[in-house]
Amino acid sequence: MTTAKRDTYTPETLLTVAVQVFIERGYDGTSMEHLSKAAGISKSSIYHHVAGKEELLRRAVSRALDELFGILDEEHAGVGSAAERLEYVVRRMVEVLMAELPYVTLLLRVRGNTATERWALERRREFDHRVAGLLKAAAAEGDVRADVEVRLATRLVFGMINSIVEWYRPDGPDGRGGAGEREVVDAVARLVFGGLRKAS
């Protein structure tokens, strides 16, 4: 049974709880009942804040998407060679992923069963496309290898970056005790651009 507590949530703090439940149970597997239990407030209290679980999902993935698209508008994403801009964007993507870990995790798990999920997938594709454009420009400028097709390279680089959500925990053994934020950002930038091989 839900032990109702006084509803002191803001839309923001309610979102934090909902995102955790979505990640644990999957969005499809989460009911308003689950959200109510996790938040410790009644369903009607939740409806006081939001229209339903889809609105919570939309707010959560919007937060991740806004941060990611925001990178492309930052000053350093627009100055220098395409390769320099690409490196800046890659580093910032890793930073955003770690700073907004639950929101990006949720975004990456979206499957496309509802209108909000399909919209999120579409926006993700658009972001991927923008980054692929930078990669293409860097290849045209001769700074990026031409023997790996741009779309394939983009997928593999995104695969490496996105996989960080599987193991990075800011407060866990891989956070403070293991790899710190700066170390992860540098490692990704070094591997993505220089690979494992020692520069000779």
Add this chain to the structure above:
Amino acid sequence: MTTAKRDTYTPETLLTVAVQVFIERGYDGTSMEHLSKAAGISKSSIYHHVAGKEELLRRAVSRALDELFGILDEEHAGVGSAAERLEYVVRRMVEVLMAELPYVTLLLRVRGNTATERWALERRREFDHRVAGLLKAAAAEGDVRADVEVRLATRLVFGMINSIVEWYRPDGPDGRGGAGEREVVDAVARLVFGGLRKAS
């Protein structure tokens, strides 16, 4: 209702059906009823082949794990410098992932709620550890950059490789029509060892 058909399954063909259902519904979300419907045979017919869904999961992940560990026993995984052996193993990992796509996909999604899942996770960690050992040896031999910590590099490289299950489809637009097997293997090897930057 299940329209029972004559049970012409072998353990092997039944496994193919079960793995598909596990991937679509998640292992936890799959009941014997779901398996019975997907296979088009009764639950008792399934029990004729296997003790239950956990045995099907064990067989499926064993197949993926056997193929992965098998790589480490192949001749080329044991000759040459550590960097050469590592490159061979990375290429073969990508090949195995594509050849055994559903089995590796399932292995990567295992979460650890049952004894079989925990065993699979343990074996995965063991495999990762073996590959990390090669990376460490290559670093000690001076062929791999020393400015990215071995465990972090291993995670990022596995992240890139494992992400292939998210988009590679042997018969889909990204298979025959898009990136072929050979192209993907070459792309991963080039990016993992040389990175995006054009060798100057």
